[in-house]
Amino acid sequence: MVEVAQIRPSSATISSLLPASANVLNLRRGKEMHGYAIVNGFEADLFVSSSLVDLYSKCVVISDADKVFDHMLVKNTVSFNSMIFAHANHGRCEKAIKIFFQMKIYDSVPDHLTFTAILTACSHAGKVKLGKYFFRFMQEGHQIVPRLEHYACMVDLFGRAGNLFEAYDLINGMSMQPDFFVWGALLGACELHGDVELSQIAARHLGELEPESTGSLCLLASLMVSAGRLGDAEKIKKAMKKKKLRRYLGCCWTQQ
Known part of the structure; x- marks a missing residue:
């Protein structure tokens, strides 16, 4: 200094x-x-x-x-959120939850960021039941209306666990328009579990949200190749060329 x-x-x-x-x-x-x-x-x-x-x-x-x-000696919601996020992002779900319940001792009230952090912890640890509990507790116990980031966390939670249709049902039941991160979480889960059909739905919505982005199309094409649907992969490639979209580095669907 x-x-x-x-x-x-x-x-x-x-x-x-x-x-x-x-x-x-x-x-x-x-x-x-x-x-x-x-x-x-x-x-x-x-x-x-x-x-x-x-x-x-x-x-x-x-x-x-x-x-x-x-x-x-004195802790507030900001400091609690920082600690919960820190442990959540490194897979320490139990520690994150322990810190969450300490908030009551210090009269710190959880906010929307607190629940984003705790849902992230559940997602990274694969704790589906626990994630559902906190998603419900956020709404019923704290009257916090779910935001897009909460839905993205839940879609990621279901997706990592392989519950792809539960993730899709959640998206369809949203009271707001799903954004790029919500559909992106679903597409990422489809790649992880090889779900070609649902990935097409997610990729279509991502394309509508960000027409100039190539990421979702590249990922979809790669999934098609992995599923042996080379003709569909080629169609995506031609569609990208027609739209004059450039392939980003590392995106590859070419038949070996």
């Missing part, structure tokens, strides 16, 4: 600068600010400690994030 003309950064300055380091994954600079915060007694500040949790979580130093979080 640079101090100019005896002007010393305050806790507010540190809590403002830490997110910048977190967003660009600059762990070294973040650690420097953490050290400065400790020396100057700022670490206990709620906003500083929450920013440190976010920094270490994004930089995948989960052990340091845990240490900061465990030493926080």
Whole structure:
């Protein structure tokens, strides 16, 4: 930390600068600010400690994030969300859920981001029943209306588990128009489990949402090749040429 003309950064300055380091994954600079915060007694500040949790979580130093979080005397929804996301993104579902239920002790109320994090944890761990529980609990226990990101998490959850038609039924029952991420989650699941028929539906919707994107068509063509439907793969290739869409690097459906 640079101090100019005896002007010393305050806790507010540190809590403002830490997110910048977190967003660009600059762990070294973040650690420097953490050290400065400790020396100057700022670490206990709620906003500083929450920013440190976010920094270490994004930089995948989960052990340091845990240490900061465990030493926080005051915790808020932001700090809880950061920790739940950190464990969720690394497959630590049980830890994420444990932290979720600690929120009540600190009078922290879960918000839509909290449930995005916990549903992500369930998805990455393949916990379908648990994911269903939290999806329902979000609506009935906290009166939070599902957003697109929640539906995308649930589609991903069902898809990873191979429940493709349950994922499709959920999409059809949505109260809003599914976006690119919702259909993308279904298409990704179709690729994982080799479901050609359902992948065509997902790819068609993705094509309508982003006509200039080649990703869904390339993935669909690759699925066709894997299923031995080379004629259909060739049709997709010709359709892309007709639309003058360029194939992206790594996309390949060519018969070997």
